[in-house]
Amino acid sequence: MEESLKEKIRGIVREAGKILLSADDIASAVTQKEGFSNYVTEFDKRTQEFLIRELTAAVPDATFIGEEEGHDAFHEENAHGLAFVLDPIDGTSNFIKGLRPSVISCGLLKDGKPYFGLVYNPYAGQLFEAEKGCGAFMNGKLIHTSTDPLKNSLVIFGSTPYDLDMHKLAADTMLFYMDRCIDVRNLGTAAWDLCQVAAGTAGLFFEWKLQLWDYAAGALIVTEAGGAVTDGEGVPVKFRGKQPIFAASAGLLNETYLPKDLGFKESRG
Numbered sequence: 001m002e003e004s005l006k007e008k009i010r011g012i013v014r015e016a017g018k019i020l021l022s023a024d025d026i027a028s029a030v031t032q033k034e035g036f037s038n039y040v041t042e043f044d045k046r047t048q049e050f051l052i053r054e055l056t057a058a059v060p061d062a063t064f065i066g067e068e069e070g071h072d073a074f075h076e077e078n079a080h081g082l083a084f085v086l087d088p089i090d091g092t093s094n095f096i097k098g099l100r101p102s103v104i105s106c107g108l109l110k111d112g113k114p115y116f117g118l119v120y121n122p123y124a125g126q127l128f129e130a131e132k133g134c135g136a137f138m139n140g141k142l143i144h145t146s147t148d149p150l151k152n153s154l155v156i157f158g159s160t161p162y163d164l165d166m167h168k169l170a171a172d173t174m175l176f177y178m179d180r181c182i183d184v185r186n187l188g189t190a191a192w193d194l195c196q197v198a199a200g201t202a203g204l205f206f207e208w209k210l211q212l213w214d215y216a217a218g219a220l221i222v223t224e225a226g227g228a229v230t231d232g233e234g235v236p237v238k239f240r241g242k243q244p245i246f247a248a249s250a251g252l253l254n255e256t257y258l259p260k261d262l263g264f265k266e267s268r269g
Contacts, residue, residue, distance in 0.1 A: 001116055001131055005058065010118065010127065012054040013106050017122030019047045020089065020104070026096055040092065047088035047104065055084055055106075062108075067213050074212060074241050079112035085216035090119075091189030093161075100124075105191035107216025114239060117217030119191045128195040128221050136198050136225035145227040145249035146200040150257050153203025153249065155181045156193040160209045169208055176264050177204070190245070194218025197247045198225035204257065205247045206232065215245050226250040233260050 023043045031040050048066050055062065063078050066086035077083075084106065089095050091102035101121045108116040110132075119128040128143075130136040136143050146153060155177045160166040178184050181203065187193055190210055196202045198221045207214075219229040219237055229237050232246045248257055256262055 006116070006129075006131070008058045009055070009106070009108075009116070010129070012051065012058065013104055013118050013120045014122075014127070015054070016047050016050050016088070016104055017120050019043055019050065020095065020102060020122050023095075026098075041089070041096065043095070044089045044092060048086055051084075051086050051088060051104075051106065059084075065212060065216075067211070072211075072213075078109065081111065082115070083109040083112075085109060085213050087191060087211075087213040090191040090214060091187075094188045099188065101187070101189060101192050103189055103192045105213060105217045107213070107218075107220065109216065109239060112239060114216065114220035114223075117220040119195050119217050119221065121192065128198065128218075130198075130217075130221040130224035132220065132224070134224065136221045138195075138199060143199045143225050145197060145222065145225045145251070146203050147251040148203055148249070149251055149255055150177075150181050150203060153181050153251065154183060154185055154201065156185045156187060156196060156202045156205045158190050158193065158205075158207025158210065159186055160207060163209050166208050173206060173208070173259060173264070176259065176262075177206075180262075190214040191218045194222050194229075194245075194247050197227055197249055198222045200225075200249065203249045203252050206245065208232070208244045209242055210245045212239065212241050219245070219247065222247045228253055230258070232258060234258060 062082040087105040090105050095102040100123050104120045106118045116131045157174050159170045193205045197205050227249050229247045232244045
């Protein structure tokens with residue numbers, strides 16, 4: 001991708017971050033969406049509208065997949081050419097409660113495969129980025145996943161809050177890894193969690209059911225930083241929609257770490 005276009009996309013994402021930073025009286029702008037504990041704010045909608053408008057001007061032929069406003073499904077048209085995959089505020093519950101971080105995730109697929117991705121935390125001014133085959137970066141500095149084994153790593157997990165039938169499985173898996181690592185964390189934003197694996201802060205991130213807009217950018221950043229992202233069974237990510245995501249650092253790739261390999265039995269209760 002031409003550097004001028006990448007810089008334009010970076011600028012658009014950074015500008016969108018100002019919407020989050022300027023948000024006030026967030027509680028009055030909250031709406032309950034379908035599903036348990038699933039919320040949206042007017043700032044989510046405003047941020048996505050801004051991103052679609054500005055990215056359309058920058059890349060007129062691109063299609064869009066986004067969490068809000070009727071863009072929330074992968075269609076056949078998205079498998080051809082360029083398709084932006086947007087999460088305007090990943091970590092909406094964090095955003096509502098004032099718990100940081102909340103981030104903007106902007107992935108770009110080319111013919112249905114990951115091509116470019118940005119995850120921006122406006123509160124810390126941190127922009128994670130990767131282009132296919134070109135490495136991963138944070139604010140322009142090359143980053144790599146950790147080489148530590150699981151026993152010397154942090155594990156970050158997503159609790160699949162919107163899917164009640166997955167809660168026991170998420171908890172059982174968390175307990176399973178807790179006995180095998182330094183400690184576990186739940187930060188409330190999957191795109192950011194994936195970047196922590198890419199940057200070497202954590203050795204593993206997992207969530208048993210994750211939407212495309214949550215992982216489209218972050219999964220590419222992890223793989224370009226030297227890690228691997230699969231479905232927990234070792235099957236590569238398909239970038240088509242909701243699926244399990246297990247993102248591992250380079251250090252874990254030298255050992256057995258997937259639940260299926262360690263004899264972990266799914267317990268859906």
